[in-house]
Amino acid sequence: MSNLSRRNVLSLGVALGLVSAASAVPAWASTDGADPWWVWDDEVDRLVAGLVDGGRVPAVNTALRSWTDNDDPLPSGLPDDLDGWLRRVNRLPSWADPAKLRRAADFNRRKDTYLFLLYGLGSGIMSTVIPREARSVYWSAGGAAMQDRAAKTFTFGYDLSEAGAFEPSGQFVVTANKTRLVHAAVRHLLPQSPHWRAVADERIPISNGDILVTFHSLGTFVHRKLREWHVPMSAADEDAFLHQWQVAIHLLGVRDEFIPQTWAAADAQSAQVLTPLLAPTPEGKELAADLLGLTAQIDLGVTRGFLNEFVRYVLSNEVGDWLGLPRDYAAATLIRTGWPAYIAFREGLLPIAPAGFFLFDQFIRALAMLFLNKGTSPTSTPITIPTGNRPG
Numbered sequence: 591m592s593n594l595s596r597r598n599v600l601s602l603g604v605a606l607g608l609v610s611a612a613s614a615v616p617a618w619a620s621t622d623g624a625d626p627w628w629v630w631d632d633e634v635d636r637l638v639a640g641l642v643d644g645g646r647v648p649a650v651n652t653a654l655r656s657w658t659d660n661d662d663p664l665p666s667g668l669p670d671d672l673d674g675w676l677r678r679v680n681r682l683p684s685w686a687d688p689a690k691l692r693r694a695a696d697f698n699r700r701k702d703t704y705l706f707l708l709y710g711l712g713s714g715i716m717s718t719v720i721p722r723e724a725r726s727v728y729w730s731a732g733g734a735a736m737q738d739r740a741a742k743t744f745t746f747g748y749d750l751s752e753a754g755a756f757e758p759s760g761q762f763v764v765t766a767n768k769t770r771l772v773h774a775a776v777r778h779l780l781p782q783s784p785h786w787r788a789v790a791d792e793r794i795p796i797s798n799g800d801i802l803v804t805f806h807s808l809g810t811f812v813h814r815k816l817r818e819w820h821v822p823m824s825a826a827d828e829d830a831f832l833h834q835w836q837v838a839i840h841l842l843g844v845r846d847e848f849i850p851q852t853w854a855a856a857d858a859q860s861a862q863v864l865t866p867l868l869a870p871t872p873e874g875k876e877l878a879a880d881l882l883g884l885t886a887q888i889d890l891g892v893t894r895g896f897l898n899e900f901v902r903y904v905l906s907n908e909v910g911d912w913l914g915l916p917r918d919y920a921a922a923t924l925i926r927t928g929w930p931a932y933i934a935f936r937e938g939l940l941p942i943a944p945a946g947f948f949l950f951d952q953f954i955r956a957l958a959m960l961f962l963n964k965g966t967s968p969t970s971t972p973i974t975i976p977t978g979n980r981p982g
């Protein structure tokens with residue numbers, strides 16, 4: 591025992607269940623009682639595990655295919671237990687405020703170009719330096735087909751940002767429920783992957799804590815950047831944007847007691863549980879290269895150097911270095927001076943178009959097109975429940 595390193599002892603301890611995997615992640619400061627790292631989605635996790643083991647997922651995917659709009663009746667052909675569960679959860683929480691959700695939709699429309707950019711190049715690339723997320727995405731089935739996976743993730747963002755997302759004619763409630771089923775399947779499947787088990791610091795992925803971390807890489811991050819960039823927003827806009835995300839993470843199965851109530855609380859939680867966790871992994875580096883390669887396939891009117899520098903500008907040089915993004919100092923200078931001026935002009939705070947206006951304009955329009963086309967897929971890519979992991 592004496593020649594075992596502390597790390598080996600720790601991983602041995604985790605393997606034997608003696609040391610909690612949560613020791614690798616920061617504790618939550620402000621929850622009484624339950625710990626979000628140790629809360630999953632028990633009822634649906636059990637139910638979907640049964641479907642996976644019984645070979646019934648393909649039939650369920652077929653039945654779910656025609657189910658898209660929030661007011662669609664549940665499709666026929668679902669197993670009784672899944673039908674019963676969906677009947678209970680397929681609705682907005684009682685605290686959802688339709689007026690705020692409508693305002694959020696309007697806000698998304700008004701600020702769409704910044705949102706495409708921040709979700710796509712910011713949150714998308716950040717997900718590759720959240721080790722647990724990078725490892726689970728990489729070692730799940732979808733990790734081997736990043737183009738397809740990116741298109742499905744676009745579907746989530748697109749349905750969330752759409753004008754009537756939460757209205758009966760919208761699609762977001764259904765998309766969120768399908769995602770919740772996918773996550774339940776992943777919780778059952780990944781622990782069976784020897785590759786994932788060899789690198790994971792947890793026994794079951796996608797806890798409530800992990801979902802909150804990802805929310806901070808999306809909503810909390812985007813909100814903070816909009817403020818940093820002095821994009822004009824009213825207090826009601828900011829509140830509505832938070833509310834939309836609160837409803838979204840409720841629909842993904844996060845317990846209401848864990849959902850931050852204000853942006854201040856979200857920022858504090860993000861500083862506590864997201865920022866200290868960010869780190870490079872071999873899996874994340876490969877995923878980032880795939881994602882940036884995907885973006886580079888589309889003509890964004892800018893060089894790869896400019897794209898790399900935009901990622902550095904949005905996420906920090908530290909993250910850029912972790913991902914090995916080569917430097918392009920000329921592009922970096924252009925972005926550092928040109929982007930704030932571009933925003934000021936677009937928002938009516940500068941009387942004349944600054945240098946580089948058309949370059950930035952073409953860039954964000956092309957990114958928006960990529961988003962609106964749901965990635966590079968010509969048709970919408972349905973979200974389906976996986977039946978296995980990445981082979982290796």
Ligand code: HEM
Pocket residue numbers: 722723724726727730731732733738739742743746769772773776795796797800801802804805808839842973974976
């Ligand atoms: C699948 C969104 C949190 C890991 C998906 C899908 C969506 C999605 C839309 C379906 C698309 C697809 O099948 O590829 C979200 C959102 C989250 C969140 C909005 C939080 C706000 C997480 C977290 C993890 C995770 C925290 C892991 C730590 C995965 C994996 C898949 C998946 C492994 C399946 C990929 C596959 O094999 O197809 N997620 N997710 N997700 N998610 Fe999440």
